[in-house]
Amino acid sequence: MRVPIEWLKEYIDIEVSAEEIAKVLTNIGHEVEAIERFEDDTVLEVNITPNRPDCLSIFGIARELSAFFRKPLRFPEIYLTEEKADEIDFKIDILDPDLCNRYAGCIVKGVKIEPSPPWMARRLEKCGIRAINNIVDITNYVLLELGHPLHAFDLDTLKGKCIRVGTPQSVTGNQTSLITKTLDGIAREIPSSGLLIWDAEEPIAIAGIMGGLDTEVKDATENIFLESAYFNPLSILRTSKVLGLKTESSYRFEKGTDINMLEKALLRATFLMRRIAGGEVYGKLDVYPKLFAPKTVILRYRRVNSILGLNLSKDYVYDIIERLGFEIHGSDEYFTVTPPSFRVDISREIDLVEEIARIFGYDRIPSELPKAQIGFDDTRERVAIAKNNVKESIRTSCLRKGFNEVINFSFMGSQDLDMLKIAENDERRKLVKILNPLRIEDSYMRTTLIPSLIKNVEYNVAHGNRDLRLFEISKVFINKEKPIEGVPHKDSILPEERTHIAAIFYKEKTKTLYRDDIHEFYLMKGVIEAILENLKIDNHLFVRSSEGFLHPGQSADLFINDIKIGFVGTLAPFVYENLEIRAYRPRIVVFELNLDCIIQFSKKDIIYRQLSKYPYIERDTAIIVDSTLESSVLRDLINQHRSDLIEGFYIFDVYQGDNIPKGKKSIAFNLRYRASDRTLTDEDVDKIHNALITYILEKTGGQIRT
Amino acid sequence: MVEEIKERFFEDLNSAEDLQKLNAIRVKYLGKKGVLTAQLKLLPSLPPSERPLVGKLINEIKVLIEKELSSKEAFLKEAELKKQLLSEYIDITLPGKYTPFGSEHPLNKVLAEIIDIFIRMGFSVEEGPEVELDYYNFEALNIPKEHPARDMQDTFYISDEILLRTHTSPVQIRGMIKRTPPVRFIAPGKVYRCDADISHTPMFHQVEGLMIDENVTFSNLKGVLVTFIHLMFGQDVPVRFRPSFFPFTEPSAEVDMGCILCRCHGCRVCKNSGWLEILGAGMVHPVVLENVGYDTERYNGFAFGMGVERIAMLKYQIDDIRLFFENDIRFLRQF
Numbered sequence A: 001m002r003v004p005i006e007w008l009k010e011y012i013d014i015e016v017s018a019e020e021i022a023k024v025l026t027n028i029g030h031e032v033e034a035i036e037r038f039e040d041d042t043v044l045e046v047n048i049t050p051n052r053p054d055c056l057s058i059f060g061i062a063r064e065l066s067a068f069f070r071k072p073l074r075f076p077e078i079y080l081t082e083e084k085a086d087e088i089d090f091k092i093d094i095l096d097p098d099l100c101n102r103y104a105g106c107i108v109k110g111v112k113i114e115p116s117p118p119w120m121a122r123r124l125e126k127c128g129i130r131a132i133n134n135i136v137d138i139t140n141y142v143l144l145e146l147g148h149p150l151h152a153f154d155l156d157t158l159k160g161k162c163i164r165v166g167t168p169q170s171v172t173g174n175q176t177s178l179i180t181k182t183l184d185g186i187a188r189e190i191p192s193s194g195l196l197i198w199d200a201e202e203p204i205a206i207a208g209i210m211g212g213l214d215t216e217v218k219d220a221t222e223n224i225f226l227e228s229a230y231f232n233p234l235s236i237l238r239t240s241k242v243l244g245l246k247t248e249s250s251y252r253f254e255k256g257t258d259i260n261m262l263e264k265a266l267l268r269a270t271f272l273m274r275r276i277a278g279g280e281v282y283g284k285l286d287v288y289p290k291l292f293a294p295k296t297v298i299l300r301y302r303r304v305n306s307i308l309g310l311n312l313s314k315d316y317v318y319d320i321i322e323r324l325g326f327e328i329h330g331s332d333e334y335f336t337v338t339p340p341s342f343r344v345d346i347s348r349e350i351d352l353v354e355e356i357a358r359i360f361g362y363d364r365i366p367s368e369l370p371k372a373q374i375g376f377d378d379t380r381e382r383v384a385i386a387k388n389n390v391k392e393s394i395r396t397s398c399l400r401k402g403f404n405e406v407i408n409f410s411f412m413g414s415q416d417l418d419m420l421k422i423a424e425n426d427e428r429r430k431l432v433k434i435l436n437p438l439r440i441e442d443s444y445m446r447t448t449l450i451p452s453l454i455k456n457v458e459y460n461v462a463h464g465n466r467d468l469r470l471f472e473i474s475k476v477f478i479n480k481e482k483p484i485e486g487v488p489h490k491d492s493i494l495p496e497e498r499t500h501i502a503a504i505f506y507k508e509k510t511k512t513l514y515r516d517d518i519h520e521f522y523l524m525k526g527v528i529e530a531i532l533e534n535l536k537i538d539n540h541l542f543v544r545s546s547e548g549f550l551h552p553g554q555s556a557d558l559f560i561n562d563i564k565i566g567f568v569g570t571l572a573p574f575v576y577e578n579l580e581i582r583a584y585r586p587r588i589v590v591f592e593l594n595l596d597c598i599i600q601f602s603k604k605d606i607i608y609r610q611l612s613k614y615p616y617i618e619r620d621t622a623i624i625v626d627s628t629l630e631s632s633v634l635r636d637l638i639n640q641h642r643s644d645l646i647e648g649f650y651i652f653d654v655y656q657g658d659n660i661p662k663g664k665k666s667i668a669f670n671l672r673y674r675a676s677d678r679t680l681t682d683e684d685v686d687k688i689h690n691a692l693i694t695y696i697l698e699k700t701g702g703q704i705r706t
Numbered sequence B: 001m002v003e004e005i006k007e008r009f010f011e012d013l014n015s016a017e018d019l020q021k022l023n024a025i026r027v028k029y030l031g032k033k034g035v036l037t038a039q040l041k042l043l044p045s046l047p048p049s050e051r052p053l054v055g056k057l058i059n060e061i062k063v064l065i066e067k068e069l070s071s072k073e074a075f076l077k078e079a080e081l082k083k084q085l086l087s088e089y090i091d092i093t094l095p096g097k098y099t100p101f102g103s104e105h106p107l108n109k110v111l112a113e114i115i116d117i118f119i120r121m122g123f124s125v126e127e128g129p130e131v132e133l134d135y136y137n138f139e140a141l142n143i144p145k146e147h148p149a150r151d152m153q154d155t156f157y158i159s160d161e162i163l164l165r166t167h168t169s170p171v172q173i174r175g176m177i178k179r180t181p182p183v184r185f186i187a188p189g190k191v192y193r194c195d196a197d198i199s200h201t202p203m204f205h206q207v208e209g210l211m212i213d214e215n216v217t218f219s220n221l222k223g224v225l226v227t228f229i230h231l232m233f234g235q236d237v238p239v240r241f242r243p244s245f246f247p248f249t250e251p252s253a254e255v256d257m258g259c260i261l262c263r264c265h266g267c268r269v270c271k272n273s274g275w276l277e278i279l280g281a282g283m284v285h286p287v288v289l290e291n292v293g294y295d296t297e298r299y300n301g302f303a304f305g306m307g308v309e310r311i312a313m314l315k316y317q318i319d320d321i322r323l324f325f326e327n328d329i330r331f332l333r334q335f
C-alpha cells in the first residue's frame, strides 16, 4: 500500500523523518519496501501482511503509529446532521444476512459531476489511483483514507426505490447462474451463490467486488445512492475467485473490514460530497441484522514472558495492549482483553503475545541458544544415517569419476516417454498428472530421469560444451492406480516416490593429445561397478538389457538378488533422430539405477580379512573361443570351479583378427594363486591351473592359443 | 721405458670417449697380454740389481693406471647417464592426462553446508514426500481451504486432495506426528509453485527447521538463527528480526541479514536497503501443535524456513536463478 506522508500527518502529529517512520513501520510488522520522493511529499510503499486488513488505509497506518509513538489520533471530519431523514422513500432489504451482516446507504441529491479538486486528485494519484470524477473519486478517496469500500449508484437508474442484497438463488429461487455486465463493460457469469446487489428488478452490482455498467455514475448523474456495507469475507473471496476479478474493494472485503467503520466511512463520504460536489444529503439508512459481537481473549502475562523469553512487568503488558485500542481488564494472573472491531485477526492469547512482541520490538528480545534436552530416536536415526551414507557414497563415486552433478525440474511431458518409445504397459507410464501445469510439456512428474539428462546434453552441445559427464540424484514418481486397500491412512493415495540416480556420457569425437578410445559403455559400466564395490555389493549381475530405447548390443540391465535395479547402455539410433546433435552417429551412454533398492542391498558391516603372508603365483593364459562367447561365461566357469587358492582373475586382452580363425576370438586372462597357510609350489599351481583350463576348454569348446 | 708407457697411456686415456674404448685401454695396459704384463715378463732378463727398482716402477705405474682408469670410468658413466636422460626428456609443459573430478551442484553444496551447521547444533534431518496431501501442506498448518494465505502460494494440483508441496513445512507435521517432544529436526527438499519469471522457478529448494520442547522461547529462536547466519556468512554479519505473518507461526518473523555485497551501504541486490531477507521464522502456532496432539500448555517451540537458491545466489553472487537449472557445465564446473 502507498502511504503519502503529507496525507498521513492529517491524522497524527509526529515530528520524525520519513526514514524514521519507515523504520518504525518495518519494526512493528509493516515492511516499508520503498521510499519514493516527490517534489512536495514522500510516499512509502508499505507491504501489509494478509492478516492485517485494518492497516490497508492511511488512517489505519496512522492508528498503528499512534500506538507506537503514544500520540493522539485525529479522525477526519464527517457529516453528522440528518435533517431530511424522514423524507426518504427508499428501502433496503437483506435477503442473505449471513453473507451481508450490515448494509447502510445515503441518498445525495443534486450533485454536480465535475473533476475532483486538485488536492484530492493529487493524493489519489500518489496512491496509484486515476482520478475519474468527483463522486467516484470520493468513494476511492474514502477507501484509501479509512479502508472501507463504498459504492455510488446513479439513483435515477435504480428501479423501484429499493435495494435488495441477495444471491441469485435467494432472489430468484433458482440454482442457476446469471449474466450481468460490470462497469468495465464485461458481461460476467455470476454463480447462484454469488452475492449481488439488486434494485426492484435486476442485479445492479456484484456485492463488494464491482458495480454494474447501467447504474454507474456518469457525467449527467444528479442523484446518488451511496452504499456502505459489510460483506462476509469468505463469500467475497469465493465469488472473486470464480470470476477471476480482484479489485481494491474485494481485496479489503475478503480480508475482513471493520463493521463499525462502515457508518463513519459513509458519513465521511457524504461530508466530502456535500463540500465538493454540492449535493444535498438525506439521512442514512442502516440495516444491521447481525450485530457485531466482540470476542474476549484471556491473556496470562506470565505466558507472554515464557513464550518470548522476556521478563516484562504486568503494567508494561497492560500498557501495550491498551495503546493498541484493546479494552483490557486486569486481575492478578490474567487480563481479559476485548479487541476492537477493526482487529479481525485477534482471537487467541497467542495473537496478543505477538502484539506485545512487535510493539516491544523484536530486536530488543535477547538472542540466547536453547538449553535443550536431547530427543533421540535411535532406530529412526540409524535408518536415516544408513540411507544418507549410501546416497553420499554414490554421489562421491560419480564426482570422483568426473561427473558433474545436475538438478532438473521434476516435470516431464508424455512426449519425453514417446521419444524413448516407452511401452504403454511400462511402469514409467503410471504418470502423476499436474492439473495446472505451466507448460503442456511439463504436465507430469518424472518417472525416469533420462529425458532430462538428454536435454542437458542437447543444451550443452548447443553451447559448445563437448565432453559431457552428468549425473542427477532425484525422486521419480510412480502413480498408484488405486489406493492400497485396507490402508485407512490417507497417505495411501499418494504416489510412490523413489530416489533414482541417473548419469549420461557424451563426448564429441575430437582429436586428442592422448589416446582415449575406450567404448563409452565400458566407462559407464565401470562407474556402476565402482559404486557397487564402494558399497560392498558383490552379488550383482549384468544381463543383456530389455530396454527398448537402448542399443540391443550395447546395453545391460543390472540385477541384484533377481531384482532389477536399473540399466546401462548406448541410446538406440532412433532416439538421436529427434535430437539437436549434429555429430555423425553420436554415441550417448546412459544409466539409471533405483537408489532405494541399492540401499537395501548395501552391506552395512565390513569385516576385515587377514592378509596372506605367503607369496603368490600368477599364470597368464590365452584361449580361442567362438566370437559370440561372452566373458561372463568364463567368469562363471571359474567361479564354479572355485578353489580357495584362486585369489584373483582378470581379462587383459580380447582379440579378433590376424592369426585367429574367422568366427573366433582370443581371450587372454590372468589368474593369481595364493594360499593363506603355506607357500605354494609351481607344481601345486600347475595342478590346479591345468585342471581349471581343461574344465574351461571342455565347457566352451575352445582351445589354447599358442 | 716406463716413462714412455706412462706417456702413451695418458695419450690413450685422453682419447677414450666411451666405456668401450676405456675397456680396450684397460685390456691394452692391464690385460694378460697387455703392455705391463709384457714388461713384467721382461724382468727376469734384467740384471738382478735393477730388477727391484724396475719392478717397483712397474707396480707404481700399474696402480696409477688403475686409479686413472676407474676415475675415467666413473666420469664416462656419469656422462653416458646424462646423455641417456637427456634423450628421455619430455615436454613437461604439455597438459597432464587426467579426468577432472566432477563438481557438486551449487545448490547441493550449499545445502550440505546448511545441513552440517544444524547437525552440529543437534538437529536431525527429516524427509517427506514431494507429492503431498493438501491436509499436510495447508490444513494442518492452520491454512484451511479458502484461507486468504493460500493466495500467497500458487499451487500445482494433482487432484482436490493432492498437490505438489509448496513448502517444506508439511514435514513439520509429519515429523511431529511420528515423534514425541523434545523434537528437533530440519527438513531440506524440493518445493513447487506455479510461478516462473526472472526471479522464480517452478521448482526450488527449502530447508525447514523445527524445535519443540518445554520452555522454548522466541529468544531461543533468535539464538539459533543468529548462530546459523554467523556460521554461514560470517561472524560480523548483522541480523535483524522484524514482525511478519505466516499462518503456522505466531509471533512470526522475517529475518534479514546485513547485505554482504555492499556491507549494508545499499546496492542493487538489497534494493538500497542494506538488508537481505534470508529466513522466515516464528513460534509454532498453537493450532499446529493442537493438530498433532501436543499439549500446548506444556510444549512450545519454533519453526523456520529458508530458500536454498537465495542463499546460494548470495554466497556465490549469482544474479539469475534460472542458471541453477540450465545445467550448463561452464556454470557447474565453477563449484
Ligand SMILES: [Zn+2]
Residues within 6 Å of the ligand: B259, B260, B261, B262, B263, B264, B265, B266, B267, B268, B269, B270, B271, B272, B274, B275
Ligand atoms: Zn547491498
